[in-house]
Amino acid sequence: MPKSYPHSVRRQISHRLRSGDTVADIATETGISAATLFRWKDQALIDVGARDGVPSIESDELASARARIVALETELALTRDACALFDDQSVVPPKGRSRSSKD
The missing domain is CATH 1.10.10 (Arc Repressor Mutant, subunit A)
Structure with a gap:
C-alpha cells in the first residue's frame, strides 16, 4: 500500500x-x-x-462521487436480495389459515 x-x-x-x-x-x-x-x-x-x-479539487470531488456510487450500488444490491426473500412464492401462510380469513 x-x-x-x-x-x-x-x-x-x-x-x-x-x-x-x-x-x-x-x-x-x-x-x-x-x-x-x-x-x-x-x-x-x-x-x-x-x-x-484535472485539478486536485475536481479529482477529489470525482473520487468522492465514485465512492458514493459504490455505496449506493451496494445498498441497492442488498435491497434487491432482501426483496427476493419476500416475494409471493417465498412466503407460505401458516397451515390451517388462509391469508384472507378474518378472525
Whole structure:
C-alpha cells in the first residue's frame, strides 16, 4: 500500500518544486521517492494552470462521487436480495389459515 503523507507536507514540497528546487534534492532530503515527487510536481502544475489536466479539487470531488456510487450500488444490491426473500412464492401462510380469513 502506498505511503500517505499529510496535506501540509505535500503542499510545502509542491511549493518548493514550483519555486525551482530539484526533485533529486528534495528526494534526498525528505526520503520521499522521486516518482512520488514527480507526480506531485505534475499535479501542482495542473492546479496552477500551467499544464492540462484535472485539478486536485475536481479529482477529489470525482473520487468522492465514485465512492458514493459504490455505496449506493451496494445498498441497492442488498435491497434487491432482501426483496427476493419476500416475494409471493417465498412466503407460505401458516397451515390451517388462509391469508384472507378474518378472525
